[in-house]
Structure formats: C-alpha cells, structure tokens
Amino acid sequence: MWKMMTAAGAAVLGCCLRSAYERNNFVTDLYELTSEKVTRERTFVFLSDLHDNCFGKGQKRLLDAIGRMDPCGVLVGGDMMVVKKRADLEPALFLVGELARRYPVYYGDGNHESRMDRKRNLYGDKYDVFVKELKKRSVCHLKDASADFDEEVRVSGLNLDRRFYDKRVLADEMDASYIERQLGRASVEKYQILLAHSPLFYRTYAKWGADLTLCGHFHGGTIRLPWLGGLMTPQFHFFEKSCGGCLRAEGKDVVVSRGLGTHSINIRLNNQAQLVAIKLRPKNIKS
Numbered sequence: 001m002w003k004m005m006t007a008a009g010a011a012v013l014g015c016c017l018r019s020a021y022e023r024n025n026f027v028t029d030l031y032e033l034t035s036e037k038v039t040r041e042r043t044f045v046f047l048s049d050l051h052d053n054c055f056g057k058g059q060k061r062l063l064d065a066i067g068r069m070d071p072c073g074v075l076v077g078g079d080m081m082v083v084k085k086r087a088d089l090e091p092a093l094f095l096v097g098e099l100a101r102r103y104p105v106y107y108g109d110g111n112h113e114s115r116m117d118r119k120r121n122l123y124g125d126k127y128d129v130f131v132k133e134l135k136k137r138s139v140c141h142l143k144d145a146s147a148d149f150d151e152e153v154r155v156s157g158l159n160l161d162r163r164f165y166d167k168r169v170l171a172d173e174m175d176a177s178y179i180e181r182q183l184g185r186a187s188v189e190k191y192q193i194l195l196a197h198s199p200l201f202y203r204t205y206a207k208w209g210a211d212l213t214l215c216g217h218f219h220g221g222t223i224r225l226p227w228l229g230g231l232m233t234p235q236f237h238f239f240e241k242s243c244g245g246c247l248r249a250e251g252k253d254v255v256v257s258r259g260l261g262t263h264s265i266n267i268r269l270n271n272q273a274q275l276v277a278i279k280l281r282p283k284n285i286k287s
Contacts, residue, residue: 018269019267022272023053023266024055024273025055026055026061026062026260026273027273028276029276030278031246031276032281034280034281036283038280040282042073043070044071045073045275046074047260048078048214048215048257049110049216049259049261050259051080052088053261053262054091059095062275066275069277071277072103072104073106074105076195077257078109078110079197082263083112084112084263084264089126093133093137096134097137105138105139106157107142108143108157108159109157109197111217113130114160142155142195144158144182151190152190153190154187154191156183156186156193156194156210158182158183164198164200167235171203176204179208180208185209186208191212191280192211193210193212193213194213197216197217198235199242199243200233200242202215205249206249206250206251207249207250212252212280213255215254215256216259217233218240218243219258220243220259220268220271222268222271223267223268224270229241229243243258257276260274
C-alpha cells in the first residue's frame with residue numbers, strides 16, 4: 001500500500017511539474033495554406049488567449065519568436081486579459097503596443113473583452129478605455145467590423161453574442177445569416193480572414209464564406225489525450241473535435257489556437273501553450 005501511495009504521489013507531482021512547464025513555455029506551429037485569391041506569399045502570426053501570461057521580462061521570448069517568423073501582420077483572436085473579478089489591461093496593452101510598433105495588428109474580441117463591455121456595472125468604462133488605448137497604439141480593433149489588409153486580403157472580427165458562450169449551446173445553434181447581420185457578406189474577391197473566438201461554430205463560419213477562420217477559446221481542451229484529443233472545453237464539451245489544430249469545412253480552412261495562457265482551470269497537460277503562424281501561398285493552377 002505504501003509503495004502504491006508513493007507511486008501515485010510521484011505521478012501527481014510529475015503531472016504538476018509538467019503542467020507548470022507547459023503553461024510557461026510555448027511552441028510555435030506553422031500552418032501552410034494556399035489560395036487562388038492571392039498572387040504572392042504572406043506570413044501572419046495569430047495570438048489568442050494570453051490571459052495575462054508572461055513569457056520573459058517584457059514578453060521577450062514571445063516577441064523574439066514572433067520576430068523570427070518575420071510576419072507581414074499580427075492577428076489577435078481575443079482573451080488577452082482575464083476579466084473575472086478583475087481586469088488588468090496593462091499586460092495585453094503592453095504586448096499589442098510592442099507588436100504594433102513593428103507590424104500591422106488586427107484585434108478581434110473574445111468573451112473576456114465582451115464581458116468588460118457587457119458588465120459595465122462591474123467594470124465601468126474599462127472596455128472603452130481599452131479600445132481607446134488600442135487605437136492610440138495604431139491597433140485595428142475589429143468589433144463586428146472588417147478592414148482590408150491589402151488589395152488581396154480582408155480581415156473581419158466577429159463579436160459573438162453572450163448566448164454563444166453558454167455551456168448548453170450546440171454547434172448547430174448558429175447559422176450564416178447571424179454572421180451576415182453582424183458583418184455583412186463575406187468578400188468574394190479578396191481572401192477573407194475571420195477572427196471568431198469560439199471554434200464551436202466553425203462550419204457556420206465557413207458557410208458564411210470565410211476562406212480562413214482563426215479561433216481560440218477552448219485552450220486546446222486543457223488536457224490532451226492520445227487519439228482522443230482535448231478532454232474538456234471551458235463550455236464543458238468533452239472531446240470536442242475543434243479544440244485545436246487545422247480543420248476543413250465547406251472547402252475552407254479553420255485554424256484553432258490552443259492559446260498562450262490559462263485562467264480558472266490553470267492546467268495544461270500534453271497541451272503546451274501555442275503561438276500560431278500562418279503561411280499563405282498562391283495556389284498553383286495547372287493549365
């Protein structure tokens with residue numbers, strides 16, 4: 001019995017140490033995509049769910065990793081801070097400010113930014129302050145809005161209604177007409193990138209017309225198990241397919257970040273924090 005208890009204690013300690021390592025060290029994953037809509041190569045970096053996590057003094061390790069990718073732009077998928085009884089905006093503003101000095105930055109809200117906006121009785125005008133500070137730093141904030149990155153690429157940010165973050169919501173409870181009411185129609189001519197925080201509705205995003213949808217929110221499923229994937233999402237979906245990685249729907253691409261931080265459930269196991277890079281290339285058309 002004593003040996004069994006010792007072994008169990010060692011296993012728990014090992015898991016705790018590994019979880020701490022995975023929370024405080026990130027991997028950089030590159031996804032290579034092609035499209036007939038573009039005529040030259042572009043590299044984007046995608047950040048999501050930082051939740052105030054810090055990778056070195058002044059985010060040096062994270063900024064250095066982004067610099068090595070030499071991106072043409074940075075896309076942010078929301079939840080860069082923790083808005084749960086508190087809302088410290090400085091870590092998120094510092095990072096996006098540093099990035100905006102070097103690259104064009106496009107920022108879409110997650111459920112934590114939306115919570116600041118919705119619960120003004122708790123957070124006052126913090127959301128308005130945050131948006132103003134983003135603009136001061138030349139960050140393009142996309143709240144149900146679109147902006148042309150260049151002549152071939154458009155970026156849109158979808159703010160999901162509160163009901164879509166409900167623990168009882170199902171994937172088929174959103175249709176493409178909802179997105180069209182929020183954002184208008186997807187671009188047909190330009191390569192359409194959509195920042196939409198929850199990946200649960202990835203098929204609907206593709207039906208709307210997003211050539212590439214970038215999501216986060218599910219933190220990779222917290223604990224990832226071989227062959228089964230992510231164990232549990234923040235909305236208590238178990239073994240949800242869309243917890244992380246690159247998916248296809250309706251002939252379109254969806255990339256789901258495992259995120260850079262955690263908050264309420266402060267665990268990562270077999271699920272290291274992730275920095276995402278997207279290399280977009282022209283599709284070779286054979287004559």
